[in-house]
Amino acid sequence: MLKIYIFYSKYLFLWLLVTFLFLGFSGIYEKKRGYFDLIKRKIYQQRGIVTGIHINAFIILFLVRSSDSIDWETIWIGIGMLIFLILGWILLDYKCKNEDGFLWNAIFLLLVLSIVLLHRLSPSLAKKQLVWIYLSFTFATLFSFFFKFFSTLKKGEIIYMIIGWGLLVLPFFFGEERYGAINWVNIRNFNFQPSEFVKVIMVLYLASVLKEEKSIKEWIVPLITVCGYIGILVIQRDLGGAFIYFITALSLIYIAIGKEILFLGGLGIASVAGLIAYPLFPHVQIRVEAWLNPWKNIDGRGYQVAQSLFALGSWGWMGSGLTKGYAGYVPAVTTDFIFAAICEEFGSLFGIGIIIVFLFIFIQMSQRIIKVKNTFNFLLGVGLISIFSFQTFLILGGVLKVIPLTGVTLPFLSYGGSSMFISMLMFKLMQWIGGEQESLAKERE
Amino acid sequence: MENMKKSFKKIIYIKIGLFLLLILFFVKFMIWDRFDIISSPYNPRLRFMNENVIRGEIKDQNGKVIAKTKKEGDKWIREYPYGADFIHILGYESKIKTGMEAQKHFDLTSSKEPWYRKLKHLIWQEPFQGNNIKLTLNADLQKKANQLMTGKKGAIVVIEPSTGKILSMVSYPNFNPYDLEQNWEILNQDTKNSPLLNRATQGLYPPGSIFKLVTTVSAMQTDWWENFSYHCNGEALFNETRLRCYNEKAHGDMDIHQALIHSCNTTFAEIGVKVGGKEMRKTAEKLLFNYPIPGEIQCNNSTFAVNEFSSIEEIAETSIGQGKTLVTPFHMALIASAFANQGILMQPYMVDSIENAMEKVIKKTIPKQIGMIIAPEIAEKIKSMMMDVVDIGTGRAAKIEGISVAGKTGTAENEQDQPHAWFIGFAPVESPQVAVAVIVENGGVGGKVAAPIGKELIKDVVERR
Numbered sequence: 001m002l003k004i005y006i007f008y009s010k011y012l013f014l015w016l017l018v019t020f021l022f023l024g025f026s027g028i029y030e031k032k033r034g035y036f037d038l039i040k041r042k043i044y045q046q047r048g049i050v051t052g053i054h055i056n057a058f059i060i061l062f063l064v065r066s067s068d069s070i071d072w073e074t075i076w077i078g079i080g081m082l083i084f085l086i087l088g089w090i091l092l093d094y095k096c097k098n099e100d101g102f103l104w105n106a107i108f109l110l111l112v113l114s115i116v117l118l119h120r121l122s123p124s125l126a127k128k129q130l131v132w133i134y135l136s137f138t139f140a141t142l143f144s145f146f147f148k149f150f151s152t153l154k155k156g157e158i159i160y161m162i163i164g165w166g167l168l169v170l171p172f173f174f175g176e177e178r179y180g181a182i183n184w185v186n187i188r189n190f191n192f193q194p195s196e197f198v199k200v201i202m203v204l205y206l207a208s209v210l211k212e213e214k215s216i217k218e219w220i221v222p223l224i225t226v227c228g229y230i231g232i233l234v235i236q237r238d239l240g241g242a243f244i245y246f247i248t249a250l251s252l253i254y255i256a257i258g259k260e261i262l263f264l265g266g267l268g269i270a271s272v273a274g275l276i277a278y279p280l281f282p283h284v285q286i287r288v289e290a291w292l293n294p295w296k297n298i299d300g301r302g303y304q305v306a307q308s309l310f311a312l313g314s315w316g317w318m319g320s321g322l323t324k325g326y327a328g329y330v331p332a333v334t335t336d337f338i339f340a341a342i343c344e345e346f347g348s349l350f351g352i353g354i355i356i357v358f359l360f361i362f363i364q365m366s367q368r369i370i371k372v373k374n375t376f377n378f379l380l381g382v383g384l385i386s387i388f389s390f391q392t393f394l395i396l397g398g399v400l401k402v403i404p405l406t407g408v409t410l411p412f413l414s415y416g417g418s419s420m421f422i423s424m425l426m427f428k429l430m431q432w433i434g435g436e437q438e439s440l441a442k443e444r445e
Numbered sequence: 446m447e448n449m450k451k452s453f454k455k456i457i458y459i460k461i462g463l464f465l466l467l468i469l470f471f472v473k474f475m476i477w478d479r480f481d482i483i484s485s486p487y488n489p490r491l492r493f494m495n496e497n498v499i500r501g502e503i504k505d506q507n508g509k510v511i512a513k514t515k516k517e518g519d520k521w522i523r524e525y526p527y528g529a530d531f532i533h534i535l536g537y538e539s540k541i542k543t544g545m546e547a548q549k550h551f552d553l554t555s556s557k558e559p560w561y562r563k564l565k566h567l568i569w570q571e572p573f574q575g576n577n578i579k580l581t582l583n584a585d586l587q588k589k590a591n592q593l594m595t596g597k598k599g600a601i602v603v604i605e606p607s608t609g610k611i612l613s614m615v616s617y618p619n620f621n622p623y624d625l626e627q628n629w630e631i632l633n634q635d636t637k638n639s640p641l642l643n644r645a646t647q648g649l650y651p652p653g654s655i656f657k658l659v660t661t662v663s664a665m666q667t668d669w670w671e672n673f674s675y676h677c678n679g680e681a682l683f684n685e686t687r688l689r690c691y692n693e694k695a696h697g698d699m700d701i702h703q704a705l706i707h708s709c710n711t712t713f714a715e716i717g718v719k720v721g722g723k724e725m726r727k728t729a730e731k732l733l734f735n736y737p738i739p740g741e742i743q744c745n746n747s748t749f750a751v752n753e754f755s756s757i758e759e760i761a762e763t764s765i766g767q768g769k770t771l772v773t774p775f776h777m778a779l780i781a782s783a784f785a786n787q788g789i790l791m792q793p794y795m796v797d798s799i800e801n802a803m804e805k806v807i808k809k810t811i812p813k814q815i816g817m818i819i820a821p822e823i824a825e826k827i828k829s830m831m832m833d834v835v836d837i838g839t840g841r842a843a844k845i846e847g848i849s850v851a852g853k854t855g856t857a858e859n860e861q862d863q864p865h866a867w868f869i870g871f872a873p874v875e876s877p878q879v880a881v882a883v884i885v886e887n888g889g890v891g892g893k894v895a896a897p898i899g900k901e902l903i904k905d906v907v908e909r910r
Contacts, residue, residue, distance in 0.1 A: 004567040251456055258448040298487050310488040312471075313479030316555075329489045348475050352468055359464045366457045370450055378446070382453055389460050393467065402470045 002063050006321040009056060013346055014318070017353040020049045020109065024360050027102050028367070043101035047089060050109045054081060057116040057322060064323045073123055080130050081115045088137060095141070098435030100368060106361050107427060110412035113354070117341050118415055120323055121334055125415050132420040139421070140428035147432045150204065151376050160205035161225050167194040167201070168232045175236075193418040195233055195241040199248075200426060202229055203383030206249060210256035211376040237283060240394055240406030246270060248386045255382055291404035304331045308399050311337075311344040312351070319347030334415040336407055339399045355396060362389045368434030381433040384426045484551040491550060501553045501575035503535060503545060505584040506612075506797060511535070512546070527584060529619040530591045533643040534582065534795070545578065548741070549796065552576050557801040574802035581610035581797045589905055590615040593898045598886040599865075600644040602778035603902055606871060606880045608812040609782070609791030611742075612906065614775070616644040646744040649771040650884060653857030653891065654708045654839075655867045656766030658780065658827060661705060663720045663728035665823045673716065674700050681711040686758035688714050688765065691856065691890075705830045706838035708854065710765045717764020723753035725760065732780060732818050733790075734770075739815050740792045747772040767858055778882035781869040784828055784851070785877035788819035832874050840868065842896035848907050849874040852899060854891035863887035868895035872903045879906040 023042045030038050058078035065071040085108055092104055111133055119126035150156070170185045171194060184193050209222045226249045233242035254263040278284060286301050294302030294309070307330045315325065327333050327341035343351035362385065369381035391408050398405035409419040484491070499521065503512040511531050515524045525531065536544020546553070556563070556573035566573050590601045594617035603613040620632055620640045632640055642648065664670045679695035681688055688710050690696060696709045704712035717725060726749060730736065734749035750769035751760055762768035775793075783790040791812055798809040819827075831851035834840040840852040852870025859865060866888035871880040881899050888894040 003570075004564070007563070007567060255449050255452040255456065258452050295485070298485070306482075306485070306487060309474075309479070309482050310485070310490060313474065313483045314488060314490045317475060326490050326493060348471065352471060355464060355468055355471070359461065362460060362464070363457075366453075370453060370457075373446075375446060375449075378449065382456075386456070389464075393460070393463050396467050400467060400471055400474065402467060 002060075005063070006060055006324060009060060010318050010321050010347055010350075012056065013053060013322075014350050014353070016049050016053050017350055017357075020046055020105075021353060021356055021360065023049075024102050024106065024364075028364055039101075043105065046102065046105040047085075047108075050105060050112055051082070051085060053109070054078070054085065054112045054116070057112075058119075060322045061116070061119055073127075074119065077115065077119055077123070077126055077130060081112065081133075084130070084133060084137070085112070091141065096144075096431070096435070099431040100364060100434065103361060103364055103427075103431065106357050106364075107412055109357065110354075113342065114338070114413045114415070116322075117338055117345075117413070118334060120345070121327060121341060125334055128417075129415050129420070132417045133424075136417075136421040136424035140424045143425065144428050144432050147429060150380070151374060153208075157205055157208040157222075160201050160208065161221075164198045164201045164205060164225070164229060167198050168229060170194050171236055191417075195236075195238055196418040196422045198229065199241075199244065199387050200384070200422060200429075202226065202245060203248065203252070203380060203387065206252045207376050207379035207383060210252060210379055237281075238407075239284065239287075240391075240408035243394065243406060244387055244391050244408065247390050248383055251386045252379060252383050256379060287404045287406070291401060294401070304337070305398075305401055305405060307331065308337055308340040309401060311340040312348065312400070315344060315347070317347055317349045319343065319345050319350065321345065332407075335409055336395055336405075336414065337399055338410055338413050338415070339396060342413075358389075358392050358396075362392075365430055365434070369430065372433055372436070374436075377433045377436065381430055384430050388423075388426060388430075480551070484548070486547075491554070498554050498556050498573045498575045501577040501802070503549075503553075503578045503580065505580055505582050505587070506610075507583070508579070509584045511580075511582075511584055525622050527588065528623075529621045530584075530587050530615075531582075532619045532622055533616045533645070534580075534614055535622075545580070545795070549578050549799075552578060552799050557807050558803065559801075562803070576807065577800050577802065577804070579797045579800060580795055581605075581612065582614070582795065583612050583906075583909075585909075586613045586902070586905055587615065590902060591617070591619065593901055594885075597888060598638065598644075599884045599888065600648060600774040600882075601898070601902065602645050602775050602882045603906065604778050604782045604793060604880045606782035606785035606877045607791065609740075609793045610797070610812075611793055611795045612879065613902070614645045614795075616642065616648070644774065644884075644886075646742060646773055646775045648884075649745055649747070649773060650865055650867075650886075651768075651857040651859060652766040652770055652772045652777065653855030653865065653867050654710075654766050655777060655853045655855035655869050655891075656770060656772075657705060657708065657713050657764070658784070658831075658853055658869075659729055659732060660713055660717050660720070660725070660764040661701060661827055661830070662732070662819055662823055663725050664701060664716050665826065666724070666728070666820075667720065669719075670701055670716075673719075674698055675704070675712045675715050677704075677709050677711045679711070681714065683714060683718065683761035684756065684758045686761065688761060702830050702833070705827075705853070706833045708834075708839045713765045714761035717760050718757055720764075721753070722751045722755040722760050725749075725764070726752050732783075733776065733815075734772075738776065738779065738793065740794055742775070742793055742795060744775050745773050747776045766855060774882045774884050777867070777869050777884075778880055781871050781882060782877075782880035783818050784824050784831065785871035785880050787821045788817050788824035789821075790815040790818045828874060831870065835870065839892040840870065840896050842892055843868065843870060843900040843903070845872070845900055845904050845907075848872050848903070850900070850903060852896065854896055856889075856891045859887075861887050863889055866891040866894035868892075868899040870896075870899050870903065872907060878910060879903055 023046050027039055027042045062074045065074050115126055118129050174185045174187050184191055230242050230245050250266045290301040290305050294305040298306050311327055311330050322345050325344035327344045330337045330340050333341050342354060365385050369385060372378040372381055388411060394406050395408050395410045397403040409416055411423040500514045502510050504510055511527050512535055513524050514521050534544055536546045553575050556575050558574055590613045594615055599617055601615040604611055618638050618640045677696035677699050679690050679693040690710045696707050699709050699712040729749040734747045737746055738744050748771045751763045759768060763770055792815050794810050796810055798806050800806045828851055831853055835843050835850045835852045839854045843850050843852050850870055850872040851874050855867030857865040866885040868883045868891055871877045881902050883895040883898045885894050
């Protein structure tokens with residue numbers, strides 16, 4: 001009977017996700033027209049869907065794991081996440097009225113899937129991830145009371161710049177190598193990835209630099225700083241990070257100055273530099289080779305990409321059903337490759353739905369940010385959404401073999417404290433920037 | 446500020462484009478690319494997926510079952526009703542996986558049953574029924590081909606020229622699939638008979654006189670071939686090397702047509718030398734020598750060594766099918782089918798369709814051209830010459846009452862005393878339904894040993910229609 005339940009749950013999950021997306025996109029449309037009551041109802045319906053997916057998935061996990069005796073671990077993690085959802089929504093309803101409910105629903109959906117998948121793959125990681133979710137959400141909420149401070153801060157750029165440099169060079173002193181990159185810091189059993197935090201600091205820095213027009217002389221320091229950041233990441237062999245920094249900085253500078261030639265020129269210079277540097281970086285060559293033809297060296301370099309494609313393709317559009325797949329064979333499946341596990345067990349159609357969820361977050365967030373009047377806030381929002389969307393594209397593209405693989409995490413889905421912490425903070429910051437605008441608009445009314 | 450927003454909008458559109466690109470690639474992967482990828486032996490899922498699926502059946506073109514899974518006690522056992530007849534095509538599951546069982550493992554072990562059937566299986570706690578594979582082969586013909594080869598060593602390939610469907614493919618000696626486990630050591634070490642080798646696709650043989658067809662194609666691209674004539678004395682000297690006709694028979698005055706009918710070595714050596722190494726190689730490579738044959742069937746490359754720098758004697762030897770040229774029987778059958786099909790070579794295939802357990806077709810192979818490898822007017826002319834080979838020439842043993850057959854025999858010298866006997870041909874000439882290639886290792890003269898086998902095969906196919 002359990003088999004039948006799992007088998008038909010695939011269709012239930014897909015239907016729930018499609019409905020979720022439909023409610024979200026129709027919500028954007030109605031918001032433009034100002035049907036606020038309808039919107040409120042839709043947000044509640046979406047919450048129902050998220051809860052439904054969570055409960056159904058945990059029932060399956062519980063039944064599968066309780067074949068001999070009742071598995072309390074699954075129950076506690078399931079209830080822990082459920083409580084998070086309820087507390088989170090209550091908090092948002094009473095304290096964060098200017099923030100967009102659809103966006104929070106999308107994030108909560110991703111968090112639910114993250115916990116479900118991690119519990120499926122490795123329950124101990126799910127437990128830790130749940131703790132990270134609580135901590136980062138709480139911290140982001142508390143910290144949001146100080147967000148105002150960013151936009152009023154005079155001469156912030158110097159502070160940001162110094163913090164950025166300081167954090168980025170830490171791995172050289174307390175470094176730890178992971179997956180061929182030295183971008184982790186280990187101080188007294190406390191591990192974190194500075195480049196995750198400096199992402200935000202660089203955006204803060206650039207936003208404060210770019211908010212006023214500058215003479216050519218004043219450009220020297222910012223350029224050196226940004227190139228320096230990227231250079232350090234390249235030296236630490238965190239190429240995914242370097243790439244995200246580069247695109248984000250380029251987008252910001254282009255938007256602030258408004259000349260296409262700058263954007264295209266930057267891309268051109270980077271391509272030339274990449275071509276020149278290509279022979280110098282064997283680990284890049286490995287990645288490119290594995291991307292071009294993973295089958296040639298399937299035991300070695302191509303292993304990861306090949307295993308990912310097997311997971312994506314073996315079960316067809318509807319997937320294997322939760323707990324029925326073999327995603328454990330994919331290396332780094334709990335972090336970088338979690339998308340492959342989603343597609344394997346929930347199906348490729350569901351996977352496409354998840355890509356659309358990310359697209360929805362991007363579109364809706366961009367629409368909020370584009371209305372922002374304050375230049376600093378606007379640039380800050382643009383930088384953050386740029387990081388968020390580009391990082392998502394990089395890792396999804398790598399897993400789907402559209403582009404060479406770069407080891408970055410999939411926001412809100414991948415396991416990882418640093419990633420969860422910073423994704424939540426960035427998201428809260430973006431929500432605040434958009435919400436600030438709405439509160440101003442309301443005041444004027 | 447307004448300008449900033451305009452620029453931001455552009456970036457938004459680019460990013461949306463990137464995300465749509467991801468979805469597009471994903472959909473493309475799911476629709477096209479994945480099938481080749483997931484059947485890789487490195488995919489660990491293949492091991493587990495068939496736990497819940499009964500491996501599907503393999504059938505011939507008329508739906509006759511040639512491999513199925515049966516329950517014996519509480520174990521599932523693979524059964525082969527035709528015994529050894531299909532062994533090289535189906536392959537074997539144990540030890541090294543080969544053949545259709547390995548190539549189509551994924552399709553056989555996945556189930557495309559309708560949802561209500563799946564629900565039924567789930568309720569009764571029984572495994573799903575895997576997909577069936579329908580081949581282009583004809584089981585009766587295959588049985589007959591195996592019988593014809595009994596006691597011999599060699600290979601047979603039968604193709605439908607207009608589509609590229611493989612109707613039969615036999616490599617002999619074969620072995621019984623049920624004995625494989627016990628006799629693995631013996632089979633594997635039997636280097637004299639090599640029963641594990643699929644001679645039809647993997648065996649490389651000197652072509653002998655059937656290669657004269659290639660020399661003829663090459664000659665017909667020149668402007669002198671119609672006026673060409675040569676006086677055969679039964680032997681001739683090319684630099685240091687002496688070439689002889691069969692039994693040193695002097696054929697007298699020969700043009701190309703006559704030379705092909707009587708398979709005159711000295712004339713063809715002369716033609717080859719006159720055409721030259723460069724042109725010969727161009728023709729041979731157009732006919733897929735030295736290149737892999739497109740399609741799903743794994744096959745060794747036939748090799749052709751002569752080039753513009755080759756010596757006269759090397760070219761002379763090569764033009765009559767001796768020398769360093771090596772060919773697979775499969776490739777020779779394809780060349781016969783190209784002559785039959787106005788010079789157009791169809792991509793050979795063996796999997797006609799994949800159907801679910803309810804016999805609903807899921808995927809069907811559509812015949813595809815590889816290309817025009819011989820000019821149509823040349824193919825037509827050679828076709829009539831090949832008809833004369835069977836009517837009045839060396840291939841008389843392939844003549845069938847009421848059916849016009851075209852063919853070419855070959856007798857290929859090799860290290861052992863007895864030459865390999867070759868025959869390739871097709872019929873009926875007016876609208877060919879079948880092309881064959883037959884080789885009998887160390888069998889003797891092609892016209893006496895291989896041509897009668899070719900005749901039986903052709904008769905079998907044409908009369909069945």
